[in-house]
Amino acid sequence: MGGKRKNSAGTTSGHSTQEGGQHVKKKEKIVETLLPSTIKNKEKRSAVHAKIKHQKGLEKRKRAKAREAAEQRALELGEEPPLKMIPRTIENTRELDETICKPDDEELFAGNDADEFSSILKQDCTPKILITTCRFNSTRGPAFISDLLTVIPNAHYFERGTYDLKKIVEYAKNKDFTSVIVVHTNRREPDALLIMALPDGPTAHFKLSKLLLRKDIKHHGNPTSHKPELVLNNFTTRLGHRIGRLIQSLFPQDPNFRGRRVVTCHNQRDFIFFRHHRYIFETKESKQAASSGKKIKDNKDEESSEQKVIARLQECGPRFTLKLISLQHGTFDSKGGEYEWVHKPEMDTSRRRFFM
Structure with missing residues (x-):
């Protein structure tokens, strides 16, 4: 009886540790999907923000490397390089103004x-x-x-x-x-x-x-x-x-x-x-x-x-x-x-x- 209790206690404790680990992972995934502004804990908020910023930096570097590789490939093959992406800014999305001066305005x-x-x-x-x-x-x-x-x-x-x-x-x-x-x-x-x-x-x-x-x-x-x-x-x-x-x-x-x-x-x-x-x-x-x-x-x-x-x-x-x-x-x-x-x-x- 004593051995069974130990085994049953051991198995139940093993299940509890596995369930606890899965529960922590689920919590981490939920925290990652949340916006940093919705997290009240300051340490967790800053950690999530740093992680998101790091991931964005990695993705940006991957895109830049892919763009450079495509340009190099086009130069080697003698083709035209891909068009450069122009970022949207407040200046180039300015509202149309009728009073803008033109070079041929006599x-x-x-x-x-x-x-x-x-x-x-x-x-x-x-x-x-x-x-x-x-x-x-x-x-x-x-x-x-x-x-x-x-x-x-x-x-x-x-x-x-x-x-x-x-x-x-x-x-x-x-x-x-x-x-x-x-x-x-x-x-x-x-x-x-x-x-x-x-x-x-x-x-x-x-x-x-x-x-x-x-x-x-x-x-x-x-x-x-x-x-x-x-x-x-x-x-x-x-x-x-x-x-x-x-x-x-x-x-x-x-x-x-x-x-x-x-x-x-x-x-x-x-x-x-x-x-x-x-x-x-x-x-x-x-x-x-x-x-x-x-x-x-x-x-x-x-x-x-x-x-x-x-x-x-x-x-x-x-x-x-x-x-x-x-x-x-x-x-x-x-x-x-x-x-x-x-x-x-x-x-x-x-x-x-x-x-x-």
């Missing part, structure tokens, strides 16, 4: 010859910029302006004091300034830019964010006094074209290429990213040239044919982002001014709708 080019910026862009007059602040100034405002003075040629800083903005505009017109830039600060931080084209406008009001002064940029460069080149990207609509010409009118149209300075205004999703760099071109040997140089040391012509030219950049600053709030006819008038375009919250109904 009306647009005819308007360029008669707009407010034509005299500067045709080099009939040189741009002269007056930069000032709001009435309640802070320490970061003049520091930002001192960086702007090194970026924009022929720019002059005047303290605001207690003067009204309309009087400053009249003074700038009498002194033959072509534009006025007002740096607005809030809580000791610059948060807005007002750019006025003189004498007849227009006036653009921008929200300023992500400001990084030159001194805060790691390994920054010091710009020279040469006139910079200007690069404008993705100003594709009528509104974007107008804002691009407004920014273009701040800079001289005869850059000095010897200085190797470039100012970039890149528009992406209606945010204008401002960057200031110095560049240099260098010749560098590719990896193939280095390997062939080890095998064939005497053949110098073959080594020189493998050299390539690379561009190196050094950021000079400042670095900031602009978001257009409004575009107003004429010079700034907060009460009776007419607006060409105003950003309103109800316009942000879709992430794929852009205005510039």
Whole structure:
């Protein structure tokens, strides 16, 4: 009887351990199928998330290897390689806009010859910029302006004091300034830019964010006094074209290429990213040239044919982002001014709708 009890106890305990192991595996499978956000236990949630991420990485590497193998096979057989997959982004799925400029738009080019910026862009007059602040100034405002003075040629800083903005505009017109830039600060931080084209406008009001002064940029460069080149990207609509010409009118149209300075205004999703760099071109040997140089040391012509030219950049600053709030006819008038375009919250109904 005692032996039977032991055997029966042994068999029952064996069954229980097998059933327990199967139960644990079932639990693990259930946990794997669940979304990490539905798991309350933090350790289990992070473990499941890491496992899913690892599996996705493995699948991505398998697809990349298969794609490379198919391309190599096509090259060996002399066939056309498979088409590259273009990822879906917010930019290439943008909503259609009737105001997008086309290269054959004669009306647009005819308007360029008669707009407010034509005299500067045709080099009939040189741009002269007056930069000032709001009435309640802070320490970061003049520091930002001192960086702007090194970026924009022929720019002059005047303290605001207690003067009204309309009087400053009249003074700038009498002194033959072509534009006025007002740096607005809030809580000791610059948060807005007002750019006025003189004498007849227009006036653009921008929200300023992500400001990084030159001194805060790691390994920054010091710009020279040469006139910079200007690069404008993705100003594709009528509104974007107008804002691009407004920014273009701040800079001289005869850059000095010897200085190797470039100012970039890149528009992406209606945010204008401002960057200031110095560049240099260098010749560098590719990896193939280095390997062939080890095998064939005497053949110098073959080594020189493998050299390539690379561009190196050094950021000079400042670095900031602009978001257009409004575009107003004429010079700034907060009460009776007419607006060409105003950003309103109800316009942000879709992430794929852009205005510039």
